[in-house]
Amino acid sequence: MSDNAKKDDPLFDRIYGHGSVIKSLRQEVHGSRLAPGYLFSGPEGVGKSQIADALIQTLFCVDPIKDSHGIKGCGQCRACRNMVDDNHPDLTRLGVEKGKTRISVEQIRQLSFTLSLTAMEAAWKVAVIDDAALMTDAAANALLKTLEEPPKGTVIFLITANPGMMLPTIRSRCRKERFTTLSDAILSKILTEQTDNDHAVIQEAVALGQGRASVALAFCDSKLIDLKNRFENDMNTLSIGRIGHLCDTAAFWGKADNWPLARQLTKTWFQQTIRANMMEEKEFFNHTVLMDAAVWVEDLLKRAAVFHIPPRLVLEGVFLHIARLVGQ
Ligand SMILES: [Zn+2]
Incomplete structure (x- = not known):
């Protein structure tokens, strides 16, 4: 059409x-x-x-x-x-x-x-x-x-x-x-009709959209999967002992183009990590420490939006928390 x-x-x-x-x-x-x-x-x-x-x-x-x-x-x-x-x-x-x-x-x-x-x-x-x-x-x-x-x-x-x-x-x-959030099936239909991305990109954008069409559409980009993989890799390599690398990572994800995706991927990282931690027989992370970090990060992301805190600074705080978790 x-x-x-x-x-x-x-x-x-x-x-x-x-x-x-x-x-x-x-x-x-x-x-x-x-x-x-x-x-x-x-x-x-x-x-x-x-x-x-x-x-x-x-x-x-x-x-x-x-x-x-x-x-x-x-x-x-x-x-x-x-x-x-x-x-x-x-x-x-x-x-x-x-x-x-x-x-x-x-x-x-x-x-x-x-x-x-x-x-x-x-x-x-x-x-x-x-x-x-x-x-x-x-x-x-x-x-x-x-x-x-x-x-x-x-x-x-x-x-x-x-x-x-x-x-x-x-x-x-x-x-x-x-009005409530939309189902994944409806989001997928909207993205399929309104963009010309392939199925894999649409599925990733639907997962990140969490029932909100405008959010899913904003993430619907062919570079999405590369960026998502890069974010996951970055999270696995954060280390307290490599502060320079941590700050460079925060600077990259804090760029105006990357920040909305980084914010959503951070939330998703905590959701997935908490879920995985509860499913495993042996906890990968100390559950209390993980939950405390998730609450702290969620609060920081909210306050950052209200008080216009530069994304790079927000992410340095978030990544330090993740580095401490991963380094335990
Ligand atoms: Zn008319």
Whole structure:
């Protein structure tokens, strides 16, 4: 199938998994039973935004397709195409602006004003707020007013991986849909359709993706297997007695291109090592020391993301822990 043909397909046809959630959402659109606010939560990269987009395309479409699951945008009409090109006048997207860390009250006030105006082309005015948990308290309170008294024909989709960080009053005003990670079979199907990698690369990317399509796609590269082998080899040769080599290894894996993969491979290395250590009759590593190291590393990886610690420094810490384990 050519890229153009794919572009004109209904957005719902490009989504895999989440069958029962999608079915109920499509029926809500069909019956015009939409809520003014939807809270889509779940892990990063499982398709929350794509599903919101597919619903919005359906709302905007001038000639939606009916089937047994409800309706879906045709993909062909001007409204559907404008939606795909991110060029529809009745859709507003907002999230954390470049260089900022939160969604500001000014952004939400501007959104509320836009939603108060009459729709230009569609019967609906729609907004998507990405990373919605990153609204400031003032922004969240401003949005609450709009959710309490929504202008007629308004739908707001709030997307987040951290619903627990949001104001309970916002959560209670929204219809909530929780999305889970995708199965390996679905990930494999997505990667097979969207990339031209061979089976071995796809299987490795699926394993690293851990149910998240965007993560698996990011790792789907023909160099993946070479890099994964190199990482495993590097882990086996880490040594406290060769600090220079350890620092060089950290510098290589801390490069911007390698860091996301190194972070995931580190987590995978601990998972596999813990599993193998428990399966063996004789423990290869002291189990308590191994578990302590795994917890320490998991915590470091989280803190590194929050406090923007340079990846090379993070990996030096991680590799020192692994070297101590291997050297026992
Ligand atoms: Zn259409």
